[in-house]
Amino acid sequence: MEARGARSLEDRLLGTGGAASGARSVPPGAGGRRMPLPAPRPSPGVLVLSTLADYIPELITVFAVFFVADMVYVLDHYFVHYDRDRYRKTHARHHRRYNGPKSGPQLDAFELSTYNSAAFGLLVAMSVLTLFTGNVGFVAGAALKWVHSLVFHCYQHGWWTGVSIRNVRPDRPPASWGLATASYHAWHHSNPNDTRFTFAESWAGFDRILEKLHPWLIRFTVDARAGRLYHLPARGERPSA
Amino acid sequence: MNWLAWDTRSYLGAALGGVVGFFLFRAGLGADWFAPWLIGVGIGLGCALITRERSGLRGVVLACIAAWAAALAQVVLVSGGGLWEGIVGFHATLDLPTFLAHLGGIVGAFVFGRTSFRGDAQDRVAGSGSREFGV
Numbered sequence: 065m066e067a068r069g070a071r072s073l074e075d076r077l078l079g080t081g082g083a084a085s086g087a088r089s090v091p092p093g094a095g096g097r098r099m100p101l102p103a104p105r106p107s108p109g110v111l112v113l114s115t116l117a118d119y120i121p122e123l124i125t126v127f128a129v130f131f132v133a134d135m136v137y138v139l140d141h142y143f144v145h146y147d148r149d150r151y152r153k154t155h156a157r158h159h160r161r162y163n164g165p166k167s168g169p170q171l172d173a174f175e176l177s178t179y180n181s182a183a184f185g186l187l188v189a190m191s192v193l194t195l196f197t198g199n200v201g202f203v204a205g206a207a208l209k210w211v212h213s214l215v216f217h218c219y220q221h222g223w224w225t226g227v228s229i230r231n232v233r234p235d236r237p238p239a240s241w242g243l244a245t246a247s248y249h250a251w252h253h254s255n256p257n258d259t260r261f262t263f264a265e266s267w268a269g270f271d272r273i274l275e276k277l278h279p280w281l282i283r284f285t286v287d288a289r290a291g292r293l294y295h296l297p298a299r300g301e302r303p304s305a
Numbered sequence: 306m307n308w309l310a311w312d313t314r315s316y317l318g319a320a321l322g323g324v325v326g327f328f329l330f331r332a333g334l335g336a337d338w339f340a341p342w343l344i345g346v347g348i349g350l351g352c353a354l355i356t357r358e359r360s361g362l363r364g365v366v367l368a369c370i371a372a373w374a375a376a377l378a379q380v381v382l383v384s385g386g387g388l389w390e391g392i393v394g395f396h397a398t399l400d401l402p403t404f405l406a407h408l409g410g411i412v413g414a415f416v417f418g419r420t421s422f423r424g425d426a427q428d429r430v431a432g433s434g435s436r437e438f439g440v
Contacts, residue, residue: 195372198393
C-alpha cells in the first residue's frame with residue numbers, strides 16, 4: 065500500500081518537483097523531446113520521515129489522548145484520596161500492600177482489574193471518537209496508555225521485594241516539571257499522604273499544577289462536601305481526611 | 306470489573322432495550338424514517354426501567370455502546386457491503402443530519418442509562434464491584 069502524501073513530502077525534501085514520485089519532467093532546451101530523467105532513489109530515512117509525515121494528525125491524536133488520559137488518571141487518583149468510603153473500599157488496599165514486605169504477585173487481581181477496567185473504559189470511549197472521525201489515533205492513544213499503565217507499574221513494582229517500597233526508595237523526589245518516572249511515582253505508593261504530589265505517571269507537571277489548584281479543588285471532593293475535612297487547606301497544606 | 310459500574314441486571318435491561326430499538330429503527334427505515342437514535346434511547350430506557358441503582362459511569366458506558374450499536378445497525382441495514390468496510394467508512398457517511406440522529410441516541414443512552422425509574426433506587430457506591438476482591 066502506498067503511503068499517503070509520500071510524493072509531496074518526498075518531492076519537497078528532494079526538491080524534484082514531482083520527479084521523485086515517478087512523474088517525468090522535460091528539461092529546458094530539450095526541443096520538446098521527452099527525456100526521461102532518472103528518478104532519484106530516496107534514502108530510507110526520507111521514506112520513514114515521509115511516512116511519518118503522512119500520519120501527523122494521527123500521531124498528534126495519539127499523543128493528545130495519552131496526555132489527557134494521564135491527566136484524568138491523576139485527577140481521579142486525587143479525588144479517591146479525598147473520598148473516605150471509596151478509599152477504604154478500594155484504594156487503601158493498594159497502599160497497604162506496598163508499605164509492607166512483598167506478599168503477593170507484582171499486580172494482584174484488584175490492581176489488575178483497576179488498571180484494566182480504567183484502560184478498557186478509555187479504549188471504548190476513544191473507539192467511538194475513531195468511529196465518528198476515522199482517526200485511528202484515538203484508539204491507538206488509548207491502547208498505548210493501557211500498555212504504558214501495565215508496563216509502568218510492573219516495572220515499578222519490580223523494586224518491591226522482601227522490604228517495603230518505603231525502604232527501597234526512601235528519597236523524596238524533587239518537585240519537577242519533567243517526566244514522571246517510575247521512581248517518582250513510587251513515592252506516592254509509599255507516602256500516599258505527602259504534601260508533594262506524585263500522582264502522575266507520565267508528566268510530573270500535572271502534580272505541580274494540582275498542588276497549586278489543591279486549595280480550591282479540594283472543595284469539590286466527596287470528603288469536603290460531606291464536611292469530613294476539619295478545615296480547608298492553605299496552599300501546600302494537605303490535611304488528612 | 307470494579308470501575309465500569311458493572312451490574313448484570315442493568316446491562317441485561319440495556320441489551321433488551323437495544324434490541325427493541327433496533328427493530329423500531331428497522332421498521333422506521335421501511336417508512337423512510339431514518340432514526341438510529343431509537344437504538345440508543347432503547348438502550349437507556351431498557352436499563353432505567355430495570356436497574357436498582359443510579360450511576361453516571363454506567364451512563365457513559367451505555368452511551369459508548371449505543372454509539373457502536375447504532376453505527377453497526379446503519380451499516381447492516383442501510384449502507385450494505387462488508388461489515389469491516391462499513392465500519393471503517395462510517396465516518397464518511399456522516400453529514401450533519403445523520404450525525405445529529407446518531408448523537409441523539411448517544412445522549413439518550415447517557416441520560417436514561419445513568420438513572421433509574423424505580424422510586425427506591427440508590428446512587429451506586431463507587432468501588433462496590435470490588436466486593437469480589439475481599440476488601
